[in-house]
Amino acid sequence: MIEVDALNVRYGDFHAVKDLTFEVARGELYALLGTNGAGKTSTLEVVEGHRGASSGSVRVFGRSPLDRRAVRPRVGIMLQESGFSPDLTARESVRLIGGLTRRSDTAERVLGVVGLTGKAATRVAQLSGGEKRRLDFATAVWGSPELVFLDEPTTGLDIQSRDDLWAAVDRLREDGATVVLTTHYLEEAQQRADRIGLMHQGRFHREGTVPELTGTLPATIRFGLPAAAPALPLAATREADGRLLVRTHALQRDLHALLDWARAAHVHLADLEAGPTRLDDVFRAIGG
Numbered sequence: 001m002i003e004v005d006a007l008n009v010r011y012g013d014f015h016a017v018k019d020l021t022f023e024v025a026r027g028e029l030y031a032l033l034g035t036n037g038a039g040k041t042s043t044l045e046v047v048e049g050h051r052g053a054s055s056g057s058v059r060v061f062g063r064s065p066l067d068r069r070a071v072r073p074r075v076g077i078m079l080q081e082s083g084f085s086p087d088l089t090a091r092e093s094v095r096l097i098g099g100l101t102r103r104s105d106t107a108e109r110v111l112g113v114v115g116l117t118g119k120a121a122t123r124v125a126q127l128s129g130g131e132k133r134r135l136d137f138a139t140a141v142w143g144s145p146e147l148v149f150l151d152e153p154t155t156g157l158d159i160q161s162r163d164d165l166w167a168a169v170d171r172l173r174e175d176g177a178t179v180v181l182t183t184h185y186l187e188e189a190q191q192r193a194d195r196i197g198l199m200h201q202g203r204f205h206r207e208g209t210v211p212e213l214t215g216t217l218p219a220t221i222r223f224g225l226p227a228a229a230p231a232l233p234l235a236a237t238r239e240a241d242g243r244l245l246v247r248t249h250a251l252q253r254d255l256h257a258l259l260d261w262a263r264a265a266h267v268h269l270a271d272l273e274a275g276p277t278r279l280d281d282v283f284r285a286i287g288g
């Protein structure tokens with residue numbers, strides 16, 4: 001669906017995206033993640049056809065994304081900030097923006113998808129931040145596009161609205177849609193992405209499936225200990241919250257050793273947590 005080959009984006013002397021190469025296959029959910037200023041938005045702007053590349057090749061459905069007549073009708077885009085007119089109602093907004101895609105759909109259907117049926121006649125100015133975000137999503141899914149770009153889709157949404165939005169994304173994917181996602185909520189990407197491109201300073205720091213990204217870093221065990229506890233059977237460091245942290249490539253073995261020791265020594269392990277490496281840990285390892 002998307003082929004990016006040696007993409008470079010420059011703003012004057014500033015080199016924002018450096019020789020980036022990746023592909024997104026039909027039906028995939030691909031998450032483009034990264035540190036602030038890493039170049040995600042610049043990359044997506046080129047892939048979405050909003051700006052040209054400084055050099056390199058980008059193909060969407062095998063065509064240049066600048067070929068808007070061929071590409072745009074097959075794509076839905078949820079931008080970070082929408083340009084809704086405050087005086088239009090929710091129904092009028094989705095009709096207007098949806099109409100530009102030349103796909104057919106109804107305002108009733110897309111507002112239903114995002115749970116805004118009851119707000120169809122409400123002016124945009126009177127919608128809450130979360131409701132505007134859902135209206136953004138409604139315009140992106142107008143006419144069930146084959147390829148959907150979601151730029152920080154859940155920012156500003158409460159947990160219920162987030163779950164509802166992800167359920168709507170799942171339905172899109174069941175219908176065969178390909179999704180490209182950016183988010184700063186790493187857990188959402190870890191749970192849902194088939195593959196992740198993790199950017200830092202214009203390049204991929206890592207790219208692959210979640211297990212590929214997390215597999216090279218150790219798993220973690222975290223717990224609190226009373227001051228009078230005897231010496232631990234494992235090497236641990238102290239976290240900012242006062243808990244101890246054990247890093248291990250043998251999680252089950254070391255967890256057994258810790259629990260056996262705690263039982264024998266009658267020590268309570270407070271707030272015990274053990275788990276695989278999280279994407280957060282991969283992020284923290286960037287540059288360090």
Ligand SMILES: Nc1ncnc2c1ncn2[C@@H]1O[C@H](COP(=O)(O)OP(=O)(O)OP(=O)(O)O)[C@@H](O)[C@H]1O
Nearest residue numbers: 011014016034035036037038039040041042043199
């Ligand atoms: N129009 C522009 N002119 C000059 N520099 C720009 C322009 N747009 C972006 N940049 C710079 O290019 C770099 C990449 O920006 P970009 O918005 O692509 O990053 P990002 O990964 O989306 O960041 P964030 O997570 O903070 O939104 C940043 O250093 C930014 O300051």
